[in-house]
Amino acid sequence: MGFRLSKIYTRTGDQGETGLGDGRRVPKDHPRVEAIGEVDTLNSQLGVLLAGLAEDSRLNEVSxxxxxxxxxxxxxxxxxxxxxxxxxxxxxxxxxxxxIDTWNEEVGPLENFILPGGSMLIAQAHVCRSLARTAERRCQQLNAVEPLSAVSLAYINRLSDLLFVAARIIARRQAVAEILWQPAKS
Incomplete structure (x- = not known):
């Protein structure tokens, strides 16, 4: 493939614009750049989750x-x-x-709202889930002005669902009780 970047800094973004792969320059707060940034943040946090999963052999399938x-x-x-x-x-x-279907069969139906936590890995899976939702919202904002592919929008939506179920399967395989939401007393 060869080298993709010969220089890490270009100075071309110093005035608040960035280049897209098609050659266009757009403001750094353009909806497309916002979506790219949220997908990148999710990918980075998913890397943190994967690093943690690698330390527990019970979670190889999740990895x-x-x-x-x-x-x-x-x-x-x-x-x-x-x-x-x-x-x-x-x-x-x-x-x-x-x-999702396979893991849902193992964890069973959701009978109550659950909160992020119980272990670092469960909490990190929920961080990734919430970031996937943010990335999805940014993609939908962009889609309203510059249409995206239906497959891409479905993928980011389904990924957040997968990460929710991943948190549940991690809890089950770690034998950690899910933290059930306790509503405020009225």
Whole structure:
């Protein structure tokens, strides 16, 4: 593939604009750049989760499902940076749905709201879930002004669902009780 970046800094963004993969320059607060940034933040936090999962052999399967998600998030970032580029496929959405269905069978139905926590890994999975929701909102904001592919929007939506179920499967496999929400007393 060769080198992709010969210089890390270019000074071209010093005035508040950044370049997209299609050559356009847009303000750094453009909805497209906001979406790219949120996807990147999610990808970074997913890396933290994966590093923690690697330390617990009971969670190898969870890692195997989530590792490709980092690559697909990078693909999604590419789609956002290069509007004509399409990397994600319906097969990726189906892969997430299959994992959700399998894990849901193991954890059983959700009978109460649960709170993030119980262990660092459970909490980190919830951090990733909430960041996936933020990334989805940014993508939907962009979609309102510059349409995105339906597959890309479905992928980021399904990923947040997957991360919610991942938190639950981590709790089950670590034998950690889920923290059930206790409503305020009236």
């Amino acid at each position: 195997e499902v989530l590792i490709p998600c980092q690559h697909r998030l990078f693909d999604l970032g590419g789609e956002l940076a290069m509007p004509a580029y399409q990397a994600l496929t319906a097969g990726e959405v189906e892969r997430l749905e299959a994992a």
